[in-house]
Amino acid sequence: MAESQAAAVSSSTLKIDTVSISETAETASAMAVTSVAAAIAAAARTGSEARVSKAALAAKLLSLSGVFAVRKPKGPTSAELLNRLKEKLLAEAEMPSPEWTKRKKQTLKIGHGGTLDSAAQGVLVVGIGRGTKMLTSMLSGSKRYIAIGELGKATDTLDSTGKVTEEKPYDKITQEDIEGILQKFTGNIMQVPPLYSALKKDGQRLSTLMKRGEVVEAKPARPVTVYSISLQKFQPPFFTLDVECGGGFYIRSLVSDIGRELSSCASVLELTRTKQGPFTLEEHALPEDKWTIDDIAQCLEHCSSLLPAELALKKSKPEGTHEQVLSCEYITLNETKGEDDGIKTL
Structure with missing residues (x-):
């Protein structure tokens, strides 16, 4: 009797355990299916959100328009730096994306x-979108530089990147001597541009012709303006x-002319542009780690208040739609009068 009862209890327990195990398995299976479904839904949402985020970034990039300034380090040329900026913006917006390739293209205009040049550093003014049309007006403003000159050494480029062409003594030159001649280079003066420059002959830069070894005649002296000049240090x-x-x-021409005026010679060792128009190096120039959309x-919003009223009124509206793909147009706008920094590498 006891054995029969024990068997019955055992059998009952077995049935309960079996049912329990079966129910647990079914529950686990259902939970697994639900979990997978949830994961798929979450992934779909994430993918959708990612697409929306990319589209929003692309749209924001395409809507950027105006003028701002970046901080150029020594090393790259202005063109190389602008290309680096363009690539960073494109990479952040992940443009152009494959799913948009069949749609109408939108051009991002960007220029400086x-x-x-590569040896110089400082403020580089950049126009983006319709801001590229403002660059010519921005160039009419003043520029400010800190230049370190080296006495007793002349180069073919008038800066440290060139070949030494002449050496003269400088040991008798004093601080008073330099300060005494600076007035000659202040105000409205005449200046002969350097041979290594962005100025052109028959459609080609003089610097390019010089690199080829072609004979290039110096351009005639032309009127330029120096608002102020001071000697900061003499060692x-x-x-x-x-x-x-x-x-x-x-x-470069200024430093060379100063050396000649002192009965010696001189060339630019270092050059930093600290201001161009309303943009200053310390307050407005974006370092590379800030080159984000x-x-x-x-920065464009902040810098809009720096622009002349006639330019601020022309602040452009976003062009195109969110469905347009981005292709890049690399524009460099150089001042027609020529530039005032080392241009050897251009």
């Missing part, structure tokens, strides 16, 4: 005004100048 053979000038002025949008 006022070339700085022979080096002297530091703070110069504010108008468009078309060459700092949001940072540039904020």
Whole structure:
């Protein structure tokens, strides 16, 4: 009797355990299916959100329009730096995207005004969107430079990137001597542009012709304006100048002319543009780690207050729709009067 009861209990327990196990398995299976479905739904939402995010970034990039400034380091040319900026913006917006290739293309216009060569650093003014049309007006403003000149050494490019063409003594030159001649280079003066420059002959840059070894005649002297010039430091053979000038002025020519006026010779060792128009190096020039769509949008908003009233009124509206793909048009607008920094590498 006891054995029979025990068997019955055992059998009952077995049935309960079996049912429990079966129900647990079914529940687990259902939970797994639900989990997979949830994961798929979440992935779909994430993918959809990602597409929306990309489209929003692309639209915001295409809507950027105006003028701002970036901080150019030594090393790249102005053109190379602008290309780097363009690539960073494209990469952030992940443009162009494959799913948009069949749709109408939208061109992103971006350019710079006022070339700085590879050896120079400082403010580089950039126009984006319709801001590229403002660059010519921006170039009419003054520019400010800190230039370090080296006495006793002349080069074919008038800066440290060129070949030494002449060496003369400088040991008798004093601080008073330099300060005494600076007045000659202030105001409305005549200046001969350097041979290595962005100026053109028969459609080609003089610097390009020089690199080919072709004979190039110097351009005639032309009127330029120097608003102020001061000697900041003199530690022979080096002297530091703070110069504010108008468009078309060459700092390299200035330093070379100063050396000649002192019965010696001189060339530019370092050059930093600290101001162009209303943009200053410390307040407005974006460093490379700030080259993002949001940072540039904020900078454009801030810089709009710096523009002349006639330009601010022409602030452009976003062009195109969110469904347009981006292709790049690389535009460089150089001042027709010529630039005032080392141009050897151009």
